[in-house]
Amino acid sequence: MKLAGLVEYDGTDFSGWAAQPGQRTVEGSLSEALGTILRQPVKLSVAGRTDAGVHASGQVVSFEAETELSPAEVSYKTTAVLPPDVALRRCAPVSHDFDARKSARSRSYEYRVLDGAIRSPLLRRYTSRVPKSLDTGLLDEAAGLVRGTHDFRAFTPSRSYHSYFVRKVTESLWERRGEVLVYRITADAFLYGMVRTLVGTMREVAEGRRSLGDFASLLGGADERSRAGPSAPPQGLTLVRAAYEEQIV
Amino acid sequence: MKLAGLVEYDGTDFSGWAAQPGQRTVEGSLSEALGTILRQPVKLSVAGRTDAGVHASGQVVSFEAETELSPAEVSYKTTAVLPPDVALRRCAPVSHDFDARKSARSRSYEYRVLDGAIRSPLLRRYTSRVPKSLDTGLLDEAAGLVRGTHDFRAFTPSRSYHSYFVRKVTESLWERRGEVLVYRITADAFLYGMVRTLVGTMREVAEGRRSLGDFASLLGGADERSRAGPSAPPQGLTLVRAAYEEQIV
Numbered sequence: 001m002k003l004a005g006l007v008e009y010d011g012t013d014f015s016g017w018a019a020q021p022g023q024r025t026v027e028g029s030l031s032e033a034l035g036t037i038l039r040q041p042v043k044l045s046v047a048g049r050t051d052a053g054v055h056a057s058g059q060v061v062s063f064e065a066e067t068e069l070s071p072a073e074v075s076y077k078t079t080a081v082l083p084p085d086v087a088l089r090r091c092a093p094v095s096h097d098f099d100a101r102k103s104a105r106s107r108s109y110e111y112r113v114l115d116g117a118i119r120s121p122l123l124r125r126y127t128s129r130v131p132k133s134l135d136t137g138l139l140d141e142a143a144g145l146v147r148g149t150h151d152f153r154a155f156t157p158s159r160s161y162h163s164y165f166v167r168k169v170t171e172s173l174w175e176r177r178g179e180v181l182v183y184r185i186t187a188d189a190f191l192y193g194m195v196r197t198l199v200g201t202m203r204e205v206a207e208g209r210r211s212l213g214d215f216a217s218l219l220g221g222a223d224e225r226s227r228a229g230p231s232a233p234p235q236g237l238t239l240v241r242a243a244y245e246e247q248i249v
Numbered sequence: 250m251k252l253a254g255l256v257e258y259d260g261t262d263f264s265g266w267a268a269q270p271g272q273r274t275v276e277g278s279l280s281e282a283l284g285t286i287l288r289q290p291v292k293l294s295v296a297g298r299t300d301a302g303v304h305a306s307g308q309v310v311s312f313e314a315e316t317e318l319s320p321a322e323v324s325y326k327t328t329a330v331l332p333p334d335v336a337l338r339r340c341a342p343v344s345h346d347f348d349a350r351k352s353a354r355s356r357s358y359e360y361r362v363l364d365g366a367i368r369s370p371l372l373r374r375y376t377s378r379v380p381k382s383l384d385t386g387l388l389d390e391a392a393g394l395v396r397g398t399h400d401f402r403a404f405t406p407s408r409s410y411h412s413y414f415v416r417k418v419t420e421s422l423w424e425r426r427g428e429v430l431v432y433r434i435t436a437d438a439f440l441y442g443m444v445r446t447l448v449g450t451m452r453e454v455a456e457g458r459r460s461l462g463d464f465a466s467l468l469g470g471a472d473e474r475s476r477a478g479p480s481a482p483p484q485g486l487t488l489v490r491a492a493y494e495e496q497i498v
Contacts, residue, residue, distance in 0.1 A: 010370045057371055076366060085370045117325060121259045121334045122306055122375070122487075238371075 003071055004094045006249040007059040009086040012125055012235065016052040017059075026050075026086055030061070033082045037074065038067050045100040047242030048107050048190070053234030055126060058108070058241040060249065062100040090249040100242070106170065108186040108241040111199045111232065115181055127180055128236035134181060134206040139174040142202040142215050143183065146172040151221030154228045155198055156191035165191060165221070174202075186241075193231055201229035252320055253343045255498040256308040258335040261374055261484065265301040266308075275299075278335055279310070279327075286326045287316050294349040296491030297356050297439070302483030304375060307357070307490040309498065311349040339498040349491070355419065357435040357490040360448045360481065364430055376429055377485035383430060383455040388423040391451040391464050392432065395421040400470030403477045404447055405440035414440060414470070423451075435490075442480055450478035 007030065015023040019031070027044060034042040047060040067074065071091035078088045097103075112127040114120055115134045120127070146169050153165035171186035183199055201218065204210035210229070218228055256279065264272035268280070276293060283291040296309040316323065320340035327337045346352075361376040363369055364383045369376070395418050402414035420435035432448055450467065453459040459478070467477055 008370050010373075055371060072366075079367050084368075084373060087368055087370050089367045089369070117321075118328050118338045119333075119336055120338070121257050121336050122304060124259075124333060125374070126371070 001065060001067075002094050002096050002098055003063060003065050003074060003091050004098060004100060004248045005061045005063070005075065005088050005092075006090040007061055007086065008057050008089050009055060009059070010125070011050060011053050011055040013085060014052065016054070017046060017049045026056075026059075029083060029086055030078075030088065033078045033088075034063065034065075034074075036081055037069070037077045038065050040066060045102070047100050047104045048109075048239045050237075050239055051193070051196075051234055054237045054239065055235075056239040059239055060100045060104070060242040060244075062094060062098055062103075092249045094248060098244075098248070103244055104189075104242045105245060106186050106188055106243045107190060107239065108171065108184065108243070109190070109195045110238050110240050111183040111185075111195060111236045112238070113181045113183070113199075113203075113232075113236060114179060116179070120179065123180065125235060126238065128233040130203060134203065135208075136174060136176060136181065136206075138208075138212070139181070139183075139202055139206045141212055142205045143172045143174050143185075145212070145216050145219060146185070146198060150219040152191050152194055152219070154218040154222040154224065155194045155201070157193050157197075157231075161192045167191065167194070184240075186243075195237060196231040196234065197228050199232040199236070203232065204229045250314060250316075251343050251345050251347055252312060252314050252323065252340050253347060253349060253497045254310045254312075254324065254337050254341075255339040256305060256310055256335065257338050258305050258308070259374070260299060260302050260304040262334060263301065265303065266295060266298045275305075275308075275335055278331060279337065282327045282331045282337075283312065283314075283323075285330055286318070286323065287314050289315060294351070296349050296353045297358075297488045299486075299488055300442070300445075300483055303486045303488070304484075305488040308488055309349045309353070309491040309493075311343060311347055341498045343497060347493075347497070352493055353438075353491045354494060355435050355437055355492045356439060356488065357420065357433065357492070358439070358444045359487050359489050360432040360434075360444060360485045361487070362430045362432070362448075362452075362481075362485060363428060365428070369428065372429065374484060375487065377482040379452060383452065384457075385423060385425060385430065385455075387455045387457075387461070388430070388432075388451055390461055391454045392421045392423050392434075394461065394465050394468060395434070395447060399468040401440050401443055401468070403467040403471040403474060404443045404450070406442050406446075406474050406480075410441045416440065416443070433489075435492075444486060445480040445483065446474075446477050448481040448485070452481065453478045
C-alpha cells in the first residue's frame with residue numbers, strides 16, 4: 001500500500017532534508033526509522049526539499065509499505081525510534097498514484113523575523129533577527145508585488161539547478177504577531193533559495209536601501225542573482241504546509 | 250542609581266535562577282555579565298526564583314549601579330556578553346526603595362502541555378506532553394477552584410522552605426492555543442513547586458483519576474504533600490510577568 005506522512009522537524013541540527021553521505025539529514029533519519037519499523041528499504045518522495053537549518057511543521061512524504069501495521073501504528077512506532085528533533089506526526093493511506101512531490105498543488109512557508117536591538121533567548125531557534133525595527137508598511141507593499149506569476153530567476157543562486165524559473169505565487173504577506181514579523185508565502189512550487197532571497201531583498205526595501213521599483217524589476221526575470229539581496233538566515237524559515245487536491249494527512 | 254531589568258531566558262540548560270557554586274545558573278551568568286559591564290560587584294533582587302529547567306519571558310530584577318551608561322546601554326552591552334540563552338531585554342531607572350522581589354504585587358506563570366499521542370519536535374523545548382487528549386472542561390473547572398485565597402501547603406514539597414502557606418490567586422485558567430493547552434496563573438506570590446504541583450494534580454482530575462471534590466479539599470490546607478499529585482516537568486513552565494504598582498520595564 002501507499003502511505004502519506006506528515007513530518008515535523010527542528011532543522012537546527014540537520015544538514016537539510018536530502019540524504020547525503022556522512023551528513024545528518026531528515027531524509028536519512030526518517031528513511032532509516034521507517035526501514036526499522038517496516039523491515040524493508042523505504043524510498044521517500046517529499047513535498048519540499050528544505051535546506052540546512054530550515055524547519056518544517058507541515059512537511060509531507062509518501063512511500064510504499066508492505067505491512068500489517070495500521071497507518072497510526074506506523075506513525076507512532078516510527079516516531080518512537082526517531083531522534084527528538086523529528087517526528088512522523090500522522091500517516092494515512094493514499095491512492096497508488098499519489099506522490100508527495102508531484103501531486104502537491106502548492107507549498108507554504110513562513111519566515112519569522114525579530115526586529116529589535118536586543119535578542120530573544122526564547123525565540124532564537126525559530127526566528128532570525130535584524131537589529132532595528134522594520135517598516136511593516138514597506139515590507140507588505142513589497143510582498144504584494146510578489147503575488148502573481150513571475151520569473152524568479154533573480155532569486156535563486158544557480159542557473160543549473162532549475163531549467164524553468166516561472167512560479168505562481170498565490171499568497172505573499174507580512175504580519176506582526178506580537179514581537180515577531182512573519183512573512184507567509186504560498187506558491188505552486190519554489191526555486192532553490194527563493195524564500196530566503198525574497199526575504200533578504202524585502203529587508204533592503206524596508207530599510208530604504210532599495211526602491212520598490214527596483215524590487216519590482218527583479219520580478220520581471222532579471223538575469224543576475226547578484227542584483228537581488230542576500231539570503232536571509234535559515235533558522236527563520238519553516239515549511240508550514242503542502243496542499244493536495246484532497247486533504248491527505 | 251537603582252535600575253530594574255527585564256530578563257528573558259531559556260531555562261533548558263540552566264540549574265535554575267539561584268546562584269550555586271559549580272552550577273550554571275541565570276543569577277550567576279547575569280551578575281557576572283553586569284559586573285563586567287558596570288565594573289563593580291552586582292547583587293540582584295529577583296521577582297521569581299525559578300527552578301532548574303524553567304523558562305522566563307518576564308523575569309524582573311533590580312540592582313544598584315554606579316555608572317555613566319544609560320539604562321539602554323546597560324541592557325545592550327550586558328546582553329552582548331551574556332550567553333545565547335539569556336538576555337537583559339530592557340533596563341529602566343527606578344526609585345531607590347524599589348526592590349524586584351519585595352515590591353512585586355503579583356507574578357504570572359504559564360504552563361504549556363501538548364496532549365496527544367505523537368510528540369512535537371518544534372514545541373518540545375517549551376511544552377511538556379501527556380500521551381492523550383485532556384478534558385479541557387474538567388481542567389478549567391479545577392482551575393476555577395484555585396482562584397481566591399487558599400492555604401497551598403499541600404502543593405509544596407517542604408514544610409521548612411516556607412513558614413506561611415496562604416496565597417491569593419487572582420487568575421487561574423486553562424485555554425487551548427492551537428495544539429497546546431496553556432494554564433495561566435497569577436498570584437501575589439508562589440510557594441516553591443506550587444505551579445507544577447497544581448498542574449500535575451489538575452491533570453489527574455482531567456484524566457478522571459481524582460475528583461473535583463478531592464482537589465477542592467486540598468485547597469483547604471491539607472497537611473500532606475503526598476495527597477497532591479506529582480510535579481509536572483519543568484520545561485512546560487514559564488514565568489511570564491511580574492507586576493508592580495507602576496509599569497517598570
